[in-house]
Amino acid sequence: MSSKCDDDVFKNGQSVCLVDIPKEVAENICRGLSAVTGCKIDWYYAGGRVHIKAIPPATQNSHHVTPLHPHNDGLDEYRQPVHVGELDPAQRLSLARGEKWEE
DSSP: OOSBOOHHHHHHOEEEEEEOOOHHHHHHHHHHHHHHHOOEEEEEEETTEEEEEEEOOSSTTSOOOOOOOTTSSSOGGGOOOOOGGGSOHHHHHHHHHTBOOOO
16 A cells, blocks of 8 residues: 555546545555556545546547446445644644545
């Protein structure tokens, strides 16, 4: 498991979801979806939650990832507020760098 989110995905990726799951699960999801779809997919912690981002493949004949509108995805009852202000300075720096850190 990489200790840092792929730079290209971190800077240019399209937000897929922000979820409260263990890092091992996030890594398995990203690796599996990348293998199946051909998209570049990776994750990092954002406010104590896993933020998954994706970049569609460059080819025209590939699968296309269509983002869901955040208020029309049927997941409102499962959302939890993100409190970025509760991060300690090391976590904020790690988040700014796109690194994955232990909670």
